[in-house]
Amino acid sequence: MKNNVREKPRKGIIKDIAPLLVTLIIAIILLSIFPARQEAVLKISWDFFIEMGTILPAVMILMGLFSVWVSKEMVVKYLGKTSGIKGISLAIFFGALPTGSLYVAFPVASVLIKKGARTSNIIIFLSAWACIKIPQEMMELQFLGPKFMVARLILTIIFVVIMGLSIERIIEWSDKKAGKTRASGL
Amino acid sequence: MSSAAIFVNIFALSCLVISLIKDRAKTKQSLLVAVKSFFRILPIVLIIIIFIGLLLGFVPLDLISKTMGEQAGFGGVILIASVGAILHIPALIAFPLAASLLKGGASVAAVAAFITTLTMIGTVTLPLEIKELGKKMALLRNGVSFIFAIIIALIMGMML
Structure with a gap:
């Protein structure tokens, strides 16, 4: 039993590190064939390493904090019955919180559907979860600058809301149409 | 820092x-x-x-700017948006990569399209999305996301 528990993560680590070793070997081979490029490649990689190192630990701490403090139940409770502008804002807010990958969001969305939450809120929540996440915005701020980050953030929020509302219309419309043909068929 | x-x-x-x-x-x-x-x-x-x-x-810089730069135009934006939609790399890692493309001569629109499709559209997560949300909602969300990603990218290109 104990052995099993220990084996698993070790296998996972090997699986994670193998591609890194391959990349490293390819880089070493390339750089020894073309020594003239060494300086440029190493300098670029080093600069990105430093930029990443100054921000990644903080981002990870934020994600850890929010994944523990904000529970799935909380999201479902608040998003389940709100609608209108309040619903939209809450959907964006909960989606943007630094918690987990999309794999976590789909089950939450599925519970929301069963609870009768509005389609638009679910779509907005999922899209915000995918692309308006706070850690992502921080990386964007760091690597692409405040102008780029703010412009894309505002545009994304606007279009995610439009998308949520229009997909809701399309689904309602097609459900109604399906209902009609079924009714006329009877 | x-x-x-x-x-x-x-x-x-x-x-x-x-x-x-x-x-x-x-x-x-x-x-x-x-x-x-x-x-x-x-x-x-x-x-x-x-x-x-x-x-x-x-990679020669003019290759990057030719395929993803201003001169690649709308086709370049569509191309890199498709790459972003198919690729499955953690979003956090996408930003340094996007920054390097920008440095290498890619246009603002292309980089914005890449990041937006990469984060919004998931081909790898699609089966789970279909299972949890149903085919209609999942496919609509991903399809409409692609169109809006292109629109966001083009507006970004005009603004910055």
């Missing part, structure tokens, strides 16, 4: 302090999650850092 990094670190630190005051056990658990996810993402972070070095060091 850049001002962005300072801001993010101060923000994380204040959240950590608030959490510590409110609940010690939960804070400890959070830090454990943070350390675990840090080491889980570390290999791919290092891969991307090496990859960016090789990309900017070896």
Whole structure:
């Protein structure tokens, strides 16, 4: 039993590190064939390493904090019955919180559907979860600058809301149409 | 350290302090999650850092600007948006990669399209999305996302 528990993560680590070793070997081979490029490649990689190192630990701490403090139940409770502008804002807010990958969001969305939450809120929540996440915005701020980050953030929020509302219309419309043909068929 | 990094670190630190005051056990658990996810993402972070070095060091810059730069126009934006939609790399890693493309001569619109489709559209997560949300909603969300990603990218290109 104990052995099993220990084996698993070790296998996972090997699986994670193998591609890194391959990349490293390819880089070493390339750089020894073309020594003239060494300086440029190493300098670029080093600069990105430093930029990443100054921000990644903080981002990870934020994600850890929010994944523990904000529970799935909380999201479902608040998003389940709100609608209108309040619903939209809450959907964006909960989606943007630094918690987990999309794999976590789909089950939450599925519970929301069963609870009768509005389609638009679910779509907005999922899209915000995918692309308006706070850690992502921080990386964007760091690597692409405040102008780029703010412009894309505002545009994304606007279009995610439009998308949520229009997909809701399309689904309602097609459900109604399906209902009609079924009714006329009877 | 850049001002962005300072801001993010101060923000994380204040959240950590608030959490510590409110609940010690939960804070400890959070830090454990943070350390675990840090080491889980570390290999791919290092891969991307090496990859960016090789990309900017070896690939001729006019090749990047020809396929993704201003001169590539609308076709270039569509092309890189499709690449972003298919690729499955962690979003956090996408930003340094996007920055390196921008440095290499890609246009603002192309880079914005790449990031937006990469984060919004998931081909790998699509089966799970269909299972949890149904085919109609999942396909609509991903399809409409692609169109809006292109629109966002084009507006970004005009603005910046």
